[in-house]
Amino acid sequence: MEVIAVANQKGGSGKTTTSINLSTYLALRGKHTLLIDLDPQGAATTGLGIDKWSLKKTIYNTLIGDLSLVEVTLPTKIGGLDLVPTNIDLSGAEIELVSQLGRETILKHKIEKLRDYDFVIIDTPPSLGILTLIHWWHVRHSSSRSKRNTSPWRE
Numbered sequence: 001m002e003v004i005a006v007a008n009q010k011g012g013s014g015k016t017t018t019s020i021n022l023s024t025y026l027a028l029r030g031k032h033t034l035l036i037d038l039d040p041q042g043a044a045t046t047g048l049g050i051d052k053w054s055l056k057k058t059i060y061n062t063l064i065g066d067l068s069l070v071e072v073t074l075p076t077k078i079g080g081l082d083l084v085p086t087n088i089d090l091s092g093a094e095i096e097l098v099s100q101l102g103r104e105t106i107l108k109h110k111i112e113k114l115r116d117y118d119f120v121i122i123d124t125p126p127s128l129g130i131l132t133l134i135h136w137w138h139v140r141h142s143s144s145r146s147k148r149n150t151s152p153w154r155e
């Protein structure tokens with residue numbers, strides 16, 4: 001399983017567009033793909049046709065609560081592409097995670113438990129806050145291929 005985080009602290013630099021297009025392409029090529037929306041703006045969630053305001057479970061419940069990624073995953077209209085959605089609730093996680101021990105590795109450990117995916121793509125927010133730290137920790141300690149793909153605009 002390859003994990004690719006699409007990251008750039010600059011806003012509006014194409015992270016979400018790249019995340020959606022890349023994950024859609026991979027799914028259409030027959031690769032079972034999971035897109036994790038780690039940006040409270042929820043643009044990847046909306047972009048894949050999910051109403052972010054009606055969500056009962058999001059990535060927030062995985063980072064703060066006990067739910068696994070599988071438990072918050074939704075299918076999309078694209079065969080082979082699943083989504084871990086998000087909405088503005090995730091912005092609260094920034095504050096709630098400050099005092100949580102091992103916060104940097106929560107997502108890493110939950111991703112490691114996934115078994116069914118060929119690719120995991122992470123769309124990230126335009127910041128250097130805790131949410132960004134969470135995905136960077138994962139990528140920095142992942143394979144070199146994931147590392148190479150973390151910042152598509154800086155290759």
Ligand SMILES: Nc1ncnc2c1ncn2[C@@H]1O[C@H](COP(=O)(O)OP(=O)(O)OP(=O)(O)O)[C@@H](O)[C@H]1O
Binds near residue numbers: 013014015016043125
């Ligand atoms: N390769 C591209 N060429 C031209 N325009 C693009 C390209 N990729 C994205 N855009 C446009 O740039 C704008 C910002 O894209 P996008 O939302 O993907 O950026 P982002 O980095 O995810 O933003 P944010 O930091 O707010 O999450 C959108 O209007 C999008 O259509």
Ligand SMILES: [Mg+2]
Binds near residue numbers: 039123124
């Ligand atoms: Mg975005």
